[in-house]
Amino acid sequence: MDVDYSLYLVTDRSLLPGKPYLESLEDTAALPSVTVVQLREKHADTAEFLRIAQETKALTDKYNVPLIINDRVDIACAVKARGVHLGQSDLPIAVARTLLPAGTIIGISCNSVEEVRRARDAGADYVGLGAVWDTQTKTLTNPPVGVRGLGAMLHELDGTNVRAVAIGGIKSSNLARLLRGAVSETNHRLDGVAVVSDIVASLDPGSAARRLRTIFDASKKIDIPTSFASSQEEILDGALALSDAIRKSRPIVHQITNVVVANQSANMTLALGASPIMATAPEEMSDLSKISGALLVNIGTLVNSTLDGMLKGGFFANSFKKPVVLDPVGLGASSFRKGSLHKLLDTWQPTVIKGNAGELAALVNSQEATGRGVDSVGGFMNPAEVVRAMANKERCVIVLSGKTDYVSDGHRVVAIDNGHPLLGAITGSGCMLGSCIAAFCAAANASAIDEQNPSQLTRGGDFLAAAVGGILTLTVASELAAKRDDVHGMGTFLPALIDEVSNLRPEVIRQFAKVTRLE
Structure with missing residues (x-):
């Protein structure tokens, strides 16, 4: 039997909300949502484990769902389970193979590339x-790997038939972020997700499983869009x-x-025609995400109190399908900024990441460019390919700001050569660019509603x-402002x-725009 790992349920009787174990499991396994069941019994003695395994096997057989036994090769053999799941300190795979019937599936937990x-x-x-995130169902011996840590692990499976299932803290509220971000540079993706408490602890485990499976199935359609305007002129149009849409809708x-x-x-x-709200309190984030057209997160003056608001703000923006623009200001300046940024990116999916060469280099651990505080030192040898590769890796639009601005969504790359030196001389020009891009993203989002895909994060x-529009607006305006008689x-x-x-x-923007579509 070819196993479908899409929704891999791991049992934990201690989490049951007053419902008998088999009744809860049947409510879940009876539906087509759960594709694998792993029986995990960390505290049962052998006789009890065997009894529960026999009852579980009879139920999963009834609904044609494969059963995996956690740790215990002997129990797996006794009940003729479809497979066994081992930990790093359990029997070696080679030894387990000699004890198990031919064709038995063997899985193993992994926390690192090695x-x-x-x-x-x-x-x-x-x-x-995993674990991807912190989890209450298991004491972790290693720190969580995070969403972005899964990509390098998946890369090791390129060209093999080894399947990959993520586990640890996964629930319906973060599953879309996981599936969008857990992708290797070669586009290797997860084959499934293992879930414990979001199903087992639910009063309605069947509905919980359906919700998770719907998000997982929809994620197979997620990719960087290729249907948008492609030519230089169409992108400018x-x-x-x-720009007009912002002034009409005032997001x-x-x-x-x-x-x-x-x-x-x-x-x-306000000058763009949009309406700003500058709020940082975590308690407001859910309500503000409902009414906002977009969220800008700028880490320029990051402190722990605002970090909590950023985490929740991005999470709720994803939940309500609002675009998020991330500006990693001064990212290379401190380990606190780097650690905080990784927390943000493990919690929510950005729509656009905008930064100078030093900031983007710090994001991808490149030595080509560095930062001095919030300023960039040096640049990339091939900026067009850098932004294209980053867009594919981060699954979002990347904006590299500088004398020439580069923008990519992983398919298209655009270079913009507008701007005046005075723009870079004043405090906060990059921050204002983030505001411009966020306003344009709000307008773009409002024009492309797709409520039928629950896994879409925007x-x-x-x-x-939208990013091109935001850049052109600020840079063309800077050229016009610098020419004024009252500017000294x-x-x-x-x-x-x-x-x-x-x-x-x-x-007017069209008249001055210096936009080039790069191949």
């Missing part, structure tokens, strides 16, 4: 990767159309941003065109810049 490599070479049929743009520039970011948002607008330097440039953004119209 453990995956050993499991692959030892002939494992599948690997359990799409970007300029969003609310929620910004958790750098306190140094919060005022000018808010004014820039509704699927052309966010590359940095101090007079900023208010003139806001004025020019407020007065800027699509036909």
